[in-house]
Amino acid sequence: MVNKWLHGLAKIKWLIVIIWIAAAVTAWFTLPDLGQIVRQTEWRFIPKDAASAQAQQILDSMNPDHQSKSNAIIVLNRDGGLTEQDQTWLKNKISEMNSDQDTLGITGVISQFDDPSLADKFVSQDHTTELLVIELPKEVQVADTADSIVKLKELMKDVPQGASVDFTGSAPIYIDYSHSAEEGLRKTEILTVILVIVILLIVFRSPIAPFVPLLTIGASFIITRGIVALLTKLGLPVSTFTETFLIAVMFGAGTDYCILLIHRFREELSQNSDRVLALIQTVKSVGRTILYAGSTVFIAFFLIGFAKFGLYQSAAGVAVGIAITLLAAVTLAPAIMLILGPAMFWPVKLKQGNGHRDSKVWGGMNKLATKRPAIVLLVCLVILAPITLLFQGNRSFDDLGEMNQDASAVKGFRTVEAKFSSGEVLPVTAVLTSATSMRSAESIAAFEKVSSDIGKLPHVKEVRSAARPLGKQITELTVPSQLEQTTKAITDIRSGVSQLGDGLKKAQTDINQNVDNITQLQQNADLIANKMKETQQGLNQIRGGLGQSSQGAQQLAGAASQLEQTSNSMNNDLNELMQNYPDLAKDSLYLGIIAKSQGIAGGLTQTKQGLQGLNQGISQIAPSVGQISDGLGQLATGQTQIASGVGELKKGIAQFSSGLGEGTAAITKMSDGLGQIADAQQGIVTNGSKQIAGWYLPSNMLSDNQELQKAVDTYISQDGKIAKLEIVFDINPYSKEAMDSIPIIQSAIKQSVQGTVLQELDVKMSGNTATYTELKEISANDFIYTGGLMLAGIFIILIILLRSIVMPLYLLLSLAFNYLVTMGILEFIFVRMLGSEGLSWSVSFFLFLILIALGVDYNIFLMSRFKEEYQLGQGGVKDALSKSMRTTGGVITSAAFIMAGTFAALMPSGVTTLLQLGAGIVIGLFIYSTVMMGLVIPSITIWFGEANWWPLRPNKLKNNNDSKKIPTIAEHQLHT
Structure with missing residues (x-):
């Protein structure tokens, strides 16, 4: 089968090379850019069901109109103190930002100029540093956020001479961290390629042979990079570790496999x-070794994909690279x-029968382990075991420590840390949810209690809440302040009461003095009533006389009328007589008689008229006199009543005077009591205000006070069911102490609300510190889970390869022991010698993964x-x-x-995690490939003897000699 395949491969060798090159070129130009995807991926990979992730989701829903998802803090600093020119320049920049928000891609600018009361939050006490908070609409990993930071830096580049501007905050820290990782990755790529070329040149002593692994691994790396980027669309997590491990593992393991070939x-x-x-002979000899060695690495990284923690899962992409x-x-x-x-070995010429010499060093270690296995094993354990005790598991979660310390985000953070507190940059948010509304005076008072209690905890600088929007108590609502106001009011009341008492005393004196006058008034009223009665009687008599006078006047008027008629008649007679006797007109006596007669007639006429007028006047006077008489009667009755009323008034005045006396005494006591209360409260305010935690919010103030209403809107949702507390640490938010404070704060909030209207609250923590606190537990749990899976998978492969259970067990135990020794040395160097807080938090896991996965390769080389x-x-x-050694x-x-060389290329990257990881792998591979594989494993193998093949019997193993089908694997020493 192998022969046919290799003969077929020989016929299409050029086609295979062309296919691989074409695949690499196609992947380079058509598949997604893994680096770009990594830049846009949140590096912490918090699971969605994590409490901090849920808290952030609740915060996002708290105010949907508030579009800020991240922020940047601009730090303006001048060592000698900010000048007026600096302030003017900064104001102008703020105006430009506010007018060009859409162009800059920001949602708001917060500064001291928005509210003078916030000055101490934005300007340092020595006036050398001022902060601006820029709110950004997208998450830190989104490309638009990076573009906004670039534009802002361009806007702020013309800083006044002598001053400096740095950018820190969540977005700049992430961006600078990513840049540091990318720069470190580029350095690693270049150093890895250079290192591999140098090592291959030394090993093969040929300028041509190194191109075989370089072309093989280079094409594989380019294709893998594109495929992994494509798989991210199907949910495969990636991170900076994905690219880093792809380079290191593929170049390291791939070079090892190519060297064997x-x-x-x-x-x-x-x-x-x-x-x-x-x-054909080569593939038959070493093909199986390469297959099993690669399988263990593949299984190790593939099983990482079952981790819960996304950052660990991101290493699963290496499995694609290994495949x-x-x-x-x-x-x-x-x-x-x-x-x-043969040309690949030029200028070295191959000679027939030219083999490789055995390794004298390994032969010497074999003799030592074979001769005294127990002693060698004991000595190794005695030397190495104490080193494991140096590993205390101290871990650091400080992202800033990972970065280039000259980065703007780091310098800005350090400035804020020195001038304000490091917690100002990355505060922690406690997210509180309730089934009922918290927008009430009682709830605000409860928030004040919680804020006060949390503010007393260690490492807490201040707490900002609806009750403390600026991180400090609202003075007007504190009990000491209200006691002081009450004392002032009581003092004013006391003064008024004293004045009232004095007035009442004077009134009582005046009333007592006027009692005699009132008595005289009563007597006069009686006298007037009597006189009015007498006057009434006289008027009644006058009224009767007037009646008689009227009758007399009427009679006289009648008599006067008769006389007038008689006189007129007589005058007529006289006139007739004179007419008859004209001479009488000359008689003076007669003329005198006529004149007197006429005079009498005229007098009678006037008398009649006067009597008639008198009668008429009397007629008019008589009713008035009657009315006067009746009125005097009524007045007399009224005066009598007045006299009686004055008597009653006299009695009432006496009673009132007595009551005034009692009231005056009571008021005097009240005044004295108010004075004692005022003095007591003043003593409390003056001497005990620090011990008073009381706080009172009048219900009307919640709706009437605009500043308080603004604070409520900021820290409590509109429906009142979500609230937040911002906790600012006075220590580094990445520190162990800060992370240890998170569960303490969460528990303290739950305890503080007991007995208040908020006692049914659910509390979740959000923010960098809270996130890393959860990461600490999540990563530790995943380490155990995925580490166990990986060991189980490798154990199965070793059983299949070695046909034994015993050997896989002690091989894996040796790898685990080597890991503990390596971690002890690494922690001693970086923590105890170099003063770090701990090893970077992900180093322990990834070092375990790589040392186990790659260490197994060397076990396979030797034990197969x-x-x-x-x-x-x-x-x-x-x-x-x-012979095998x-x-x-x-x-x-x-x-x-x-392999150690490729990982050593991580050390100059400038990223602390990669430095520690590279150093750890170099140390671990050195110890394992020398002491462990040269002395410990041979000693254990000799000690077990024939039991190494349990549960198989040795004779059965020899009878089932599959080496008859596949020629002996012959790895030869590399000449250096």
């Missing part, structure tokens, strides 16, 4: 000049080898050869192990050296 091919060519036959690398190793690499033939030598040889375990030891050393 090339070395075996060179040896076969030295035995047989027919390149096709040489290739494609294996396919290229049995198709493309053989095709290139057939095309080049050991099995075959045992099956073919006439000796026992010692002879088979000795001498013949494969060099291959293992070279393969480990190449």
Whole structure:
């Protein structure tokens, strides 16, 4: 089967090369860009059912109109203090941002100029630093967010001379972290290629041979990169680790597999000049080894896909790379080898029968382990076991520590940390949900209690809530403040009461002084009533006299009328007489009589008229006199009543005077009591305000106070069922202490609301610190779960390959022990020697994955050869192990050296995680490929002896010699 396939491959070798090259070119130009996808992927990969992810979803629904999904904090700094020119420049920039929000891709700018009361939040106490908060509409990983940051940096580049501007906050930190990772990845790619070329040149001493693995792995890498990017559309997670591991593992493992092929091919060519036959023998010899070795790596990375944590799952893309690398190793690499033939080793000329010498170093270690297996094993354990105790599991979640410390996001963060607090950049948000509305005075008062309680916890700088929108108590609503106001009011009341008491005392004195006057008034009223009665009687008499006078006047008027008539008649007679006797007109006596008669007549007429007028006047006066008389009667009655009323008034005044006396005494006591209350409250306000946690919000203030209403709208949803508290730490939000505070804060909130209207709250935490707190637990649980799956998968493959249960067990135990030793050394170097808080949090998992997956390859190289030598040889375990170590030891050393070299290329990347990971793999592979495989595993193998093949019996293993069908695998020492 193998022969036919290889003969067919020889006929189409050029077509195979062309197909692979065409596939690589097509993938490069048509498949998605993995790097671009990684840049737009959130690196923490929080599961959607995680509490912090749910909290963020609730926050997003709290105010749908608020479109901010991330932010940038602009840090303006001048060491000597910000100048007026700086302030003017900053105001102008804010105006430009507000007018060009759509162009810049921002939703808002928050600064001290919006509200003078916020000055201490945006300007440092030494006035050297000022902050602007830019709200962005998209998440940090979205390309539009990166574009907005670029535009903002362009806008702010003309900073006044002597000042500096840095960008920090969630978006700039993510962007600068991604840039650092990308730069590190580019360095890793270049260094890896250079390192592989140098190692291959040293190993093969030929400028042509290195092109076989380079072309094979290069084409595989390009195709893999495109396929993995395509698989992301089907849900495959990716991260910066995906690209990093693709480079390191594919170039490391792929080079190892190609070296096995090339070395075996060179040896076969030295035995047989027919390149096709040489290739057939090569594939039969090492093909199975490469298949099993690649399978263990594939299984390890494939099973990572079953992890719950997305960042761990992102390493599953390496399984795709290993599968494609294996396919290229049995198709493309053989095709290139057939095309080049002996020329690939130029300028070295192959000689017939030119084999490889055994490894003296591995032969020496074999003799030592074979001769004293128990002692060698004990010594190794005594030396290595204490090193495992150095591994304390200290982990760091500080993204800023991962980055280039000259990055703007880091410098800005450090400035804020020094001038304000590091917690200002990345506060934690407690998300509170309730079945009932929390937009009430009672709820706000409960939020004040919660804010006060949380603010007393260690490492908490301040708490911002609906009750404390600026992170501080609203002074007017505190009990000390209200006591002070009440004291002032009581003092004012006391003053008024005292004045009232004084007035009442004066009124009582005046009333007492006027009691005698009231008595005299009563007497006068009685006297007036009597006089009015007498006057009434006189008027009644006058009224009677007037009646008689009227009758007399009427009689006189009648008499006067008769006299007038008589006088007139007499005058007529006299006139007739004078007419009869004209001479009488000359008689003076007669004329005198006529004149007197006429005078009497005229007088009578006037008398009559006067009497008539008198009678008329009397007629008019009489009723008035009657009315006056009646009125005087009524007045007399009224005056009598007045006198009686005055008497009653006198009694009432006496009673009132008595009551005033009692009231004055009561008011005096009240005044004294109010004075004591005021003095007591003033003492509380002055001496005990710090011990008073009371807080009171009048219900009308919630609707009347615009500032408080604004705070409620900011921190409580419109339906009142969602509220938030922003907690600002006074320590690094990435620190262990900050993460340890998250469950404490969550528990404290639940306890604080007990006994209030909010006691049925559900509390979830959001923010970077809360996220990493969950990551700490999620990653630890996934480590155990996926690590167990990986070990189980590799254990099954080893059982199938070695036909044994015993050997796979101690091989995996040796790998686990080697991991603990490596972690102990790594933690000692970076934590105890270099002073880091801990190893980067993902290093422990990925180091375990790689050391186990790749370490198993070297076990397969050695133990598969050991099995075959045992099956073919006439000796026992010692002879088979000795020969396998001498013949494969060099291959293992070279393969480990190449693998360690590719991961060592991660160390200059500038990313702390990659530095620690690269260092760990170099240390782990060195220890495992020397001490563990050279001394510990041989000692254990010798110690178990024939039991290595349990549950099979050794004779049955030899009788089932499948090496008769496939020629012996012959790995040869690499000449360096």
